[in-house]
Amino acid sequence: MSAHLASGCPGCSGLADFTGKLARTCIGLSQAAMPESAMRMARAIFPVAPKNRPKGGTRLPVELIFDSFLVPAPAGMRATWQLGWQGLYRAGDCSVDLRIEPELKSPRASVIGQITNHVAPEDLMSNLPVSLRSGRQVVAETVSNAFGEFQLEYEEQPQLKLYIGLAGSETIQLPLKTSAADGRATLTRKRSGNAPGRRDRRGGNRPK
Numbered sequence: 001m002s003a004h005l006a007s008g009c010p011g012c013s014g015l016a017d018f019t020g021k022l023a024r025t026c027i028g029l030s031q032a033a034m035p036e037s038a039m040r041m042a043r044a045i046f047p048v049a050p051k052n053r054p055k056g057g058t059r060l061p062v063e064l065i066f067d068s069f070l071v072p073a074p075a076g077m078r079a080t081w082q083l084g085w086q087g088l089y090r091a092g093d094c095s096v097d098l099r100i101e102p103e104l105k106s107p108r109a110s111v112i113g114q115i116t117n118h119v120a121p122e123d124l125m126s127n128l129p130v131s132l133r134s135g136r137q138v139v140a141e142t143v144s145n146a147f148g149e150f151q152l153e154y155e156e157q158p159q160l161k162l163y164i165g166l167a168g169s170e171t172i173q174l175p176l177k178t179s180a181a182d183g184r185a186t187l188t189r190k191r192s193g194n195a196p197g198r199r200d201r202r203g204g205n206r207p208k
Contacts (some may be wrong), residue, residue, distance in 0.1 A: 039153050058170050060091040091172045093119040100177055107156050115148045115164060129165040
């Protein structure tokens with residue numbers, strides 16, 4: 001090949017110059033630090049299966065501790081606008097804090113979460129495989145960082161579940177709140193602590 005390029009072939013010489021510049025550019029880019037936000041977007045678009053993702057395991061019982069949709073509105077307010085959803089789950093010794101942030105006028109959303117050990121807070125929850133699935137289809141996946149945090153971007157679809165693989169063969173499965181996506185920009189009505197008002201002659205409510 002070197003002898004052929006030395007002969008002065010114009011087509012091959014131009015191609016060799018282009019590929020040489022491309023190689024030098026790629027080497028320079030590989031030495032630059034990639035922002036974590038860009039890495040999350042790349043993982044969401046091109047999910048890569050973590051090597052330590054469990055194929056099966058024992059599913060821990062899950063308890064819902066906090067649901068932002070069930071929080072009553074402040075006294076005196078009949079309705080509030082709520083964008084997104086936030087919840088807290090307990091599964092064994094672990095706590096999973098989740099927040100769903102839907103995009104306005106878009107079928108896409110992101111789930112941001114953190115897994116901690118509430119029994120032994122000093123235990124690191126890093127490099128845990130986290131995946132979002134619809135049935136057997138893997139929609140998005142990533143791994144938790146050094147603080148047990150993770151973020152996934154996805155397109156809304158029914159029956160989404162969040163899977164978190166723990167040490168050994170234990171897994172946590174959480175159903176993703178579809179109501180957070182359905183109520184993306186709608187009025188969420190919550191009951192307040194006040195008694196309901198009397199109905200007037202026109203059929204509406206009026207305050208006491």
